[in-house]
Amino acid sequence: MRPWAAAILYAVLGAITFVVCFPLLWAISTSLKPKDEIFRWPPTLWPENITFEAYRELLFGGSVASAPGAGVAPSAYFLTWFGNSIIVSVGSTIISITVATLAAYSLTRFRFWGQRAVPYIAILGYMVPSVIFVFPMFLTMVSLDLTDTLFSLILGYVCITLPFCLWLMWAFFRGVPIEIEEAALVDGASRLQVFRQIVLPVALPGIIAASIFSLIVSWNDYLFGRVFMNTMENLPLTVGVMHFFDGTHVDWALMMASSVLMTLPMAILFGFMQRHLVAGFGAGAVKG
Amino acid sequence: MTDVVVQGLSKSFGSNHVLKALDLRVPSRQFVTLLGPSGCGKTTLLRMIAGLEKATAGEIRFGDRRVDTLPPGERNIAMVFQSYALYPTMDVARNIGYGLEVRGTPKAEKQDKVGAVAKVLEILHLLTRKPKQLSGGQRQRVALGRAMVRRPDIFLMDEPLSNLDAKLRATMRGELRRFHLDLGTTTIYVTHDQLEAMTMSDLVVVMNEGVVQQIGTPEEVYGKPANLFVAGFIGTPPMNLIPARWEDGALSVAGTALPITLPAGAPADVILGVRPQDVTIVPAGTLGSIPGKVWIVELIGSERLIEVELAPKLRVTAEVRASHRAAIDDAVAIRPDPDNLHVFDPATGMAISG
Numbered sequence: 001m002r003p004w005a006a007a008i009l010y011a012v013l014g015a016i017t018f019v020v021c022f023p024l025l026w027a028i029s030t031s032l033k034p035k036d037e038i039f040r041w042p043p044t045l046w047p048e049n050i051t052f053e054a055y056r057e058l059l060f061g062g063s064v065a066s067a068p069g070a071g072v073a074p075s076a077y078f079l080t081w082f083g084n085s086i087i088v089s090v091g092s093t094i095i096s097i098t099v100a101t102l103a104a105y106s107l108t109r110f111r112f113w114g115q116r117a118v119p120y121i122a123i124l125g126y127m128v129p130s131v132i133f134v135f136p137m138f139l140t141m142v143s144l145d146l147t148d149t150l151f152s153l154i155l156g157y158v159c160i161t162l163p164f165c166l167w168l169m170w171a172f173f174r175g176v177p178i179e180i181e182e183a184a185l186v187d188g189a190s191r192l193q194v195f196r197q198i199v200l201p202v203a204l205p206g207i208i209a210a211s212i213f214s215l216i217v218s219w220n221d222y223l224f225g226r227v228f229m230n231t232m233e234n235l236p237l238t239v240g241v242m243h244f245f246d247g248t249h250v251d252w253a254l255m256m257a258s259s260v261l262m263t264l265p266m267a268i269l270f271g272f273m274q275r276h277l278v279a280g281f282g283a284g285a286v287k288g
Numbered sequence: 289m290t291d292v293v294v295q296g297l298s299k300s301f302g303s304n305h306v307l308k309a310l311d312l313r314v315p316s317r318q319f320v321t322l323l324g325p326s327g328c329g330k331t332t333l334l335r336m337i338a339g340l341e342k343a344t345a346g347e348i349r350f351g352d353r354r355v356d357t358l359p360p361g362e363r364n365i366a367m368v369f370q371s372y373a374l375y376p377t378m379d380v381a382r383n384i385g386y387g388l389e390v391r392g393t394p395k396a397e398k399q400d401k402v403g404a405v406a407k408v409l410e411i412l413h414l415l416t417r418k419p420k421q422l423s424g425g426q427r428q429r430v431a432l433g434r435a436m437v438r439r440p441d442i443f444l445m446d447e448p449l450s451n452l453d454a455k456l457r458a459t460m461r462g463e464l465r466r467f468h469l470d471l472g473t474t475t476i477y478v479t480h481d482q483l484e485a486m487t488m489s490d491l492v493v494v495m496n497e498g499v500v501q502q503i504g505t506p507e508e509v510y511g512k513p514a515n516l517f518v519a520g521f522i523g524t525p526p527m528n529l530i531p532a533r534w535e536d537g538a539l540s541v542a543g544t545a546l547p548i549t550l551p552a553g554a555p556a557d558v559i560l561g562v563r564p565q566d567v568t569i570v571p572a573g574t575l576g577s578i579p580g581k582v583w584i585v586e587l588i589g590s591e592r593l594i595e596v597e598l599a600p601k602l603r604v605t606a607e608v609r610a611s612h613r614a615a616i617d618d619a620v621a622i623r624p625d626p627d628n629l630h631v632f633d634p635a636t637g638m639a640i641s642g
Contacts, residue, residue, distance in 0.1 A: 179373035182340050187387035187434070188361035197386075201377035 024263065031055070031256035038252050054257035074243035075254055077232055081240035082261070088150050088236055089218040092157035096165045096214045097207060099158075104169035105199065109178070119170045126163035130223060133159070138227050152228045153236065157218035165210040172206030173199075208273055219266060237262050290351050290441040290474050291316040292337065297346035299332055299498075306332045308498045309346065314491075316351075319468050319475045321485040324495035325521070330478045331446055333495075337476060338367050338444050350441060361390075366435035367444040370451065372427045374419035374434075381406075381415040384433040391438075405433045408467075425456045432464075436471070443468075443475040449484060461487055482522055486510065494518050512630075516637040519561045519630055525593060527630070528567065528604045532560045542598040544578045548626055554633075554640050561630035567606035568623050569594055569614065577621035580604070582614050596622050 001009070030038060031054050033047040058078040107118055137156060138147070146152040176199065184194045200207075225239040232243070241258040244251045292314040299307040306329045314320045322330035335341040337348055339360035348356040355363050366387070374383050382389070385402045393401075406412045409429045419427060428448065435443055448464075449457045465488050468475055479485055485492045486506040494501040494509055494517070501521075502514040513519035519527045532541045534556055539548045541560065550558065570577050580596040583603055587593075592610045597603050604622055614620065631640045 177371060177373065179369045179371050180375055182338075182360075183367065183369060183373040183434070184375070184386065184390075185340070186338055186360045186365060186367045187390060187438075189386075189390045190361070193390055198375055198377075204377075 024260075027256045027259045027263075030252055031260050033253065035253060054253035055261075058254065058257055058261065072232075074232075074240070074246075075251075077235070077240060077243075078258065080233055081235050081237045084150060084234060084240075085219060085237040085262075086265075088153040088157060089215050091150070091154040092161060092218045093211050093214040095154065095158050096161045097211050100162055100165035100169045100210060101200075101203065101207060103166055104173050105195070107170055108173040108176075109181075119167055122163040123167045126160070126167070130160050134223055134227050141228060147228055148230050148234055150234065153218075153224055156224040156228060157214075157221065160221075160224075161214040161217050165214055168210045168213070169203070169206055172203055176202050212269065212273055215269065216266060219262075292442060292474065292476065293349045294333070294337070295347050295349075297333070297336065297348065298344045299329070299336060299341065300344045306498050307336075310498070310500060312493060312500060312503070314474060314476055316474055317472045318490040319465070319477065319488060320491045320493060321477045321479060321489040322493050322495055323479060323482060323485040323521075324501075326480055327497075328495040329498040330480075330495050334367075334444050334446055334476060334478045337442075338365055339363055363442075364438075364440050365442045365444055366438055366440040368431045368435050368446065368448040370447040372419075372431040372448075372451075374427060374430055376419055379416050379418055380411065380422070380430050380433075383419065383430055384437050387434065387438045401437050402433075405437045408436075409433050424452055425460070428452060428460060432467070436467070440473065443473050443477075445475065445477045447479055447481075448477075450479075450481070464488060482524070486522075494521060496521070512639070513561070514639055516559065516561075516632050516634075519632065519639075523563055525564050525605055525607065527561045527563050529632075530560045530562070530598075530602065530604060531634070532558050534558050541578050542580075542602055546578070546624070546626075547576050548629060550631060551640065554631065555635065557634055558640065559632040559634050560624070561632060562604075562624040563628065564593065564605040564607035566625040566628040567604060568625070569596070569606050569608055569612065570621050570623050572619045572621045574621055574623065577623040578604075579619070579621045582616050582618045582620055585614050585616065594620075596620060598622070 029044075029046055032050045032052070033044075034049055034051045034053070037044060037047060037049065057075050061073070061075050061078075104119075107115055134156075137159065141147045141152045141155075144152075146155070180198055180202070181194050184198045185191075189197065220238065221236070222238045225236040229235050229239060232240075237258070241255060241262070244255045244258070292312075294310060294312040294314075297307055297310045297312075298305070310329075310333065312333075322333060324330050332341060336343055336356070339355070339358060343356055346356075347354060350363065375386065378386065381399075381402050384405060385393075385398045388398045388401060402415070403412070406415055409432060411426060411429050411433065414422060414426060414430070419430065422430065428451075431448070435445075445464075449460050452460060461484060468488075477484075477488065489506055491503060492506055492509045493503050496517050502509055502518045504512070504514075509518055510522050513522060513527075516529065520529060530541055532539055532546075534550050534554050537549070539546045539550060539558075539560075572579050578598055580598040583595040583597040585592060585594050587610060590610055591607050592612055592614075594606045594608060594612070594614050595603050596606065606622055632638065633640055
């Protein structure tokens with residue numbers, strides 16, 4: 001490539017990267033500013049005086065357990081919310097992945113009526129916006145007496161992540177040659193051994209890709225958490241941090257520090273799993 | 289000592305009848321090839337013997353043991369797949385030893401056996417590699433190693449050489465034959481390549497449309513084809529099949545009488561089969577020859593194929609020395625070798641023994 005073409009390309013890519021990254025950088029910067037600097041005009045791009053006050057308040061500002069009752073600052077709930085988010089995203093991911101993997105395997109390996117239609121109907125279901133079924137689902141949760149429980153959120157997230165996980169695993173298993181399973185059967189392995197020792201290791205990149213998808217969707221969800229939950233102790237992070245708005249003022253430092261801490265687990269996960277994610281979306285390239 | 293007996297075996301996929309009441313006996317310790325065009329049912333037969341397909345009807349026995357109700361793992365067979373089907377996430381050593389592993393063989397014993405097989409196959413240095421890091425020929429050896437390590441009663445091979453390049457295929461043909469002679473394990477080998485069938489087998493089973501056409505040694509299926517299908521399928525270039533008329537004790541082809549006598553009871557219309565190697569080109573007018581015109585001449589290395597048109601749409605190929613010169617449209621004559629003629633009944637397709 002000619003130098004000037006490369007320069008233009010890098011300039012364009014740099015600009016796009018900046019636009020994409022700016023909100024995150026701004027959040028980090030704001031979370032580190034003292035309160036008076038947050039509202040200063042003109043704003044400072046990087047804090048003049050760095051303070052970790054917001055982080056200290058969120059992480060070590062005392063827990064609900066030590067000071068129960070009304071009048072507890074919302075920031076005291078932060079770790080509880082964080083825990084809730086982990087429970088519901090990990091829980092729903094485990095269910096989604098287990099069901100999707102087994103279902104996709106049977107859809108590619110056994111013959112039964114409607115076998116071809118299932119994955120397509122599932123992906124069609126995924127295309128329906130969740131706003132449409134969140135209220136019917138809420139009413140169902142009410143009749144099951146599950147509202148305001150983490151379990152209701154887990155079920156809700158399974159409903160939105162399962163179809164796509166199923167589709168992804170289905171596409172993945174279709175690329176796994178059936179001969180390797182037959183070879184294992186001839187070698188004397190049982191069906192279960194074949195699945196555990198031959199199929200699952202081959203499907204691992206697909207499972208990782210589907211897990212990351214499911215984790216991100218349930219970790220970032222706001223809608224279900226907002227509709228299904230109401231007590232402070234049970235909120236997921238996304239809904240909980242909205243309590244840093246209290247009608248009269250917004251605690252921007254807490255808000256931004258929460259955002260940064262919220263982004264962290266997913267960012268770390270992504271860093272570790274990136275390689276597998278690419279392999280997962282390149283499903284079918286496993287012929288050995 | 290395990291012979292394989294297949295009795296009345298049928299397989300249908302819906303209305304598609306792949307195997308039709310097939311009978312076959314594979315003698316113990318022999319190398320038997322199932323040969324036929326694609327779709328003839330040979331792979332299905334092999335997969336049924338392996339237990340990977342269920343029979344619609346009929347039974348399969350290994351020696352005295354009826355096996356068609358057993359799962360593949362309990363038949364004590366080993367199979368080499370066309371795609372090799374190596375386990376992609378396991379290294380070569382575990383690939384070879386997996387059959388022992390699932391049978392609970394002690395670790396030390398397993399290592400010894402895997403090592404011994406790897407040594408024979410000259411892949412000792414590859415034991416820690418993954419299948420992805422191997423060449424086609426090396427994968428082939430690992431697949432063979434996986435089959436050999438368990439000392440199975442029967443080897444089943446489904447076109448194991450078809451993914452190799454021509455040169456390696458020729459080498460592996462010889463090696464497979466050597467392994468069979470050394471191990472003496474009953475082997476059933478599926479191929480559509482008649483060269484493999486002819487060079488490696490003790491017995492060739494020629495199949496077409498789910499039916500066994502002929503079972504015989506390579507010499508028999510080549511020298512005494514039982515019917516028109518076998519005659520046309522075995523041999524390169526294929527046998528000339530020429531309509532002829534048998535009347536009043538004389539056989540005539542394209543209006544020319546040939547000094548050949550057919551056995552009593554031969555029908556009036558017959559099909560004469562003669563291999564291109566058994567046809568000589570002679571000057572027009574030679575006694576006992578059929579006149580014609582050179583249609584096309586093809587050089588195939590040390591030989592030359594000359595196609596002679598005897599009558600419209602009736603052409604006969606002769607394989608002659610490359611030094612034999614012929615030009616298109618030359619008037620020549622062909623003389624089939626009377627000792628190497630095959631006669632078939634066009635109504636049944638069966639050979640008329642002479």
